[in-house]
Amino acid sequence: MARITAGVGTSHVPLIARAIDTDKTQEPAWKPIIDGYEFSRKWIEREKPDVVILVYNDHGVAFDMSLIPTFVIGAGESFKPADEGYGPRQIPDVIGCPDLAWHIAQSVIEDDFDITIANELDVDHGLTAPLSMMFGKRGVNDSWPCMVIPVAVNVIVYPTPSGRRCYELGKAIGRAVAAFDQDLNVQVWGTGGMSHQLQGARAGLINQEWDQNFLARLADNPEEVADISRLEYVTEAGSEGIELIMWLIMRGALPQRVKELHRFYHVPASNTAVGHIVLDAKAD
Known part of the structure; x- marks a missing residue:
């Protein structure tokens, strides 16, 4: 059966991805952040997940004011x-991973979550920056690699x-994965945050x-x-x-008891703080 083995929470700052793309990771502004993910890069290379369920928010690329779905799952072959x-x-x-995505969609809809299914979806830095931060x-x-x-x-x-x-959607996703009949090592990532404001009198x-x-x-008092x-x-x-609510989907998908493997926090990064946590779901 499929199993959720770990959860990851991480900021998805676009400038970090740009620093990785342009080989600026050893510059003084970026090296402390990249170093904060060194444990996670080595850890995930050992863990070798088959699938990552990656929770993120679109930034006006795939969705805009003409279409505002609350929850969307990508069920396509590629993005x-x-x-x-x-x-x-x-x-x-x-x-x-269409087979698992469709299974999750069916399961959570039957669990009274009205999730939108997207077979075509372009993904922005909310999803791709964490992939670069974790995989290089x-x-x-x-x-x-997954x-x-x-x-x-x-x-x-x-x-x-x-x-x-x-949080409750995360629990529903956890139940769905546990009921999937393929042998898959699954991780759930929640992205976004931490504290930041991009506009108005409190910008910065x-x-x-x-x-x-x-x-x-997050680990012990979800x-x-x-x-x-x-x-x-x-x-x-x-x-x-408010982006931090996406970390709660990750946490809800994990067992009640988890083990915190790594925690990292850094200020500044662009105009936000960077937060990161790795939770082992195999503690139970």
Whole structure:
């Protein structure tokens, strides 16, 4: 049977991906961040996941004000890097896992989650930056070392889902994977955040204390973290801090008891903080 073996939480800052693409990772501005992922790169090389269910948000490329789905699952054979205004990144296409994606879609819909199914979907830095951060630089003629199922969440346009709703969707995804009849090593990644705000009077906001508290509670107190309100995310972590609800889909998909393997936090990175955590789901 398929099994979820680990969860990863990570920021998806586009400039980190650009630093990787342009070989600037050893420059003083970027080396501390890249070093913070060294454990994870070595760890995932040993773990060798077959599939990563990667939770992210689109940044106005695949979806805009004409279409605002709350939850989307990519069920296609492959997904191309999106053109975010300066041409697509020169990285490999993302290879999907349609059989598992369709199984998850059926399972969570029958579990009363109305998820949208996308057979065609261009994926932006929300999905591709974490792949580069975890797997390192890849060119267009290379390939990513695992299949990826994109799960997009609306965190751009109000009303967004609540953290609790995301956490419960994660649980539903966990049940779906456990019921899939192929032998697959599956990881779930939640991306986005941490505290940041890109506009308005509070542009540039970074709340290190709140971020660190979120990271500290995620492994051992997920029920508590799931009840953080939308208002608290926006007030304490900025308008884009709401992206952290996507980490709760990852956490919900894991067992109640997990082991924290690695935690990393760094300020500054562009105009945000970078947060990262690796959770072992084999602790039970």
